[in-house]
Amino acid sequence: MSDEKVRRSHLPIHAVLNERFSPRAFSARPVTDTELELVLEAARWTCSSMNEQPWRFLVTRQGREGHAALLSALEPSNAVWADKAPVLILNMVSRELSRYGNENHHAWHDLGAATAQLTAQATALGMGLRQLAGFHPEVARAAFAIPAEFDLVSVVALGFPGDPNDLEEALREREWQYSTRKPLSELVSYGRFAHRHRGATPEG
């Protein structure tokens, strides 16, 4: 694959951000304990509202305790490829602020930030991951006896990217497609709020 194709933004953002993509194809290469610790450590050092660190990660590894249970909580459309990922991570947050006992309105926000840091570290190590909203939280909650104070937000399928040819045909096609993004002009306004719709010109 040429460098031109790997880089997706036309601007020189950091390679760890620009080369990241969400794979469905995973190689058989295992994730070592050290590699796993590094990606989790990267998440640990994320900033959070009041330094609450509301995120919790339940990690399972292929063939080991809990993995089959977490896999069985995934939507079948995800389980069909995620079973090749050597690591699954159930992302959770505590909704309660430890200091005041009231609701942490930024808990999900902070988990998203932690997942982004985890993702950047994984990419820097040559790994790939795909986050999944397509799972049944209550199935996972029951399987692991997770208390109600935790929201079960998403699952990460983590490993080393594999050969798209190993995927079933429909997924293979999607693995080869580069994902697109809304233009900055739709996402950002300066000085006053401007609600721009998809397709607006950068000036519009």
Ligand SMILES: Cc1cc2nc3c(=O)[nH]c(=O)nc-3n(C[C@H](O)[C@H](O)[C@H](O)COP(=O)(O)O)c2cc1C
């Ligand atoms: C919170 C979240 C949930 C997602 N859920 C799923 C999912 O259930 N199944 C899936 O195949 N991809 C899922 N994705 C992957 C997105 O579809 C993907 O990130 C998006 O299309 C952009 O592609 P890229 O990550 O390769 O740039 C999810 C991503 C995020 C961040």
